[in-house]
Amino acid sequence: MIDYLRIHVLWADGSVESQRIAEMISTHFDGLGMERDGVAYRIPVRFSSAPWAAGSTLPKPVDLTRAAHxxxxxxxxxxxxxxxxAWNDxxxxxxxxxTARGEVDIYIPFGSPGREAVPASDAARNxxxxxxxxxxxLTTPAARDKRLLLHVLVQIRRYLRTLKVDQRDEPLFVSHAKADGDTTARAIITYVQSPDNDVPLETFYDAMELNPGEDFQARFKEEIGRGTLIAIVSDVYDSRPWCVFELTTAKRHRRPIVLADINSVRISRTFPYGANLPRVxxxxxxxxxxxxxxxxAEAMSEGLRCDIFEAQARKALAGADALVLPRPPELFDxxxxxxxxxxxxxxDPPLGDIEAELVQRAVAAIAPSARLLTLSEYSA
Structure with missing residues (x-):
């Protein structure tokens, strides 16, 4: 079976720290993004480190044929x-x-923490x-791990966008209520935009980023419609019309969404379409x-899961008309x-009985001939 995507981690045998990082990467991609009923999307990770042949310090050549990318x-x-x-060769x-496979794979090299020179062949190619x-x-291994993961996730997502018509960088839209979510939202934007941090993301914050005279609702729709949304769910978030607008716009465009819960006292009303999403x-x-x-990293992981599912679904459909949902269907959809x-x-996996009954009743009322299928069910 050919995987859609495989990750290969290469490091020199004997490096305990690089082995630890490789195992951390493998653990992270073993369950990517949203988990449902104990099932999460898995991207296989392969290691290349241990010497393959007697008298050599090098691992077996990377097998690129077992995945589309x-x-x-x-x-x-x-x-x-x-x-x-040896490693240069x-x-x-x-x-x-x-290169021989065409533009289907991506190379993501990380420099040495000790500033040792990069291999000569890579240096020659700039x-x-x-x-x-x-x-x-970043003073702890955990902090450095998350930054490294973030780079891997962002670079893979950027690469996958090169396979699509719209190759523009995808903004990170931080949805929040000014009353009690602005401090958290501003901290995220300041952190990402700071030249002191190596965070490879674009951001969109609020109307202050608009030019005078712009239609702010249209611009918000554009940015949300091609971005990843982090919703800062504070005490008043669900009661604010603009927050509801931003969240439903992201759902309407099937965009990746992660809820960041900072609730401190009491949410007076939970907006129903903020459900069915990963929450941190x-x-x-x-x-x-x-x-x-x-x-x-959580937001980019959910984004990568959505990206890959959409690509796999479109390939399976082979041009057939379908509504492709990156999350389990709900009444809103x-x-x-x-x-x-x-x-x-x-x-996958299929909806549970209670969810399925509600959604099927809505489908029967609006589009009686429509079939509700997981990707594996459709492929079978």
Whole structure:
């Protein structure tokens, strides 16, 4: 079976720290984004480190044929530098194999934390490495892990966009209520935009980013309609019309959404269409920004899950008309807009009995001939 995407992590044998990072990457991608009924989307991760042949320090060549797309992550460090000649040839051959397959794979190299030189073949190609030596403000392994994960996630998502018609960078839209969510939202935007942080994301914050004379509602729709949305769910968020507008706009455009819950006292009314989404509980303290990278990684993970499901669904459909939902279907998806086509496709696993009964009743009333199927059911 050919996977849609595989991640290959390369590091020099003997580097305990690089092995730890590789295992962290594998654990993260073993369950990506939203989990339902104990099931989460898994992206296979393969390691290339242990010597393959007697007398060699190098691993087996990376097998790129087992996936439609591959992300090759290189962890350069002092161990790789000590074996520079051998690893230079190995990486040059890996790059050549990637090039031979056309524009279907991505190469994501990370520089050495100790500032050791990159392999000569990559230097000759002016290959940009992620500068881990600049992450001086990240003082714990957990903080550095989340920053590295964020880079991997963002670069894979950017690469997948090159396969689509719209290749513009995708903004991170931070939806919030001014009354009690502005401090948290502003902390995220300031953190991402700071030149002191190596966070490879674009952001959209609020009307202050608009030009005078712009139609702010139309601009919000445009930014949300091609972005990833983080909703700062505070005590009053669900009661604010503009927050409801932003959240439903993201759902209407089938965009990735993560709820960041900062509720402190009481939510007087829960907006029903804020359900059916991954939710992260936050307790940000003044002056502490350690929570931001994990939240961004969660949002990009959910985004990658949505990206891959959409690509797999479109391939399976082969041009057939269908409503493709990146999340389990709910009443909003069925009743919003025009009647759905004959096929409504959503991620596995199938809906539970209670959810399915409600949604099927709505489908029967609006589009009686429509079939509600998971991707595996449709493919079968």
């Amino acid at each position: 591959n992300a090759v992550v290189v962890l350069n460090d002092d161990f790789m530098f000590e074996q520079a000649a 190995y990486l040059a051959e890996t790059r050549a194999a990637i 290959t940009q490495y992620v500068r881990r030596d600049r992450w001086t403000q 509980r936050l307790s940000p303290a003044p002056g502490d920004d350690a929570w931001i990278d994990p939240l961004l 069925i009743v919003d807009g025009d009647p759905p086509p004959n096929t409504i496709l959503y991620p």
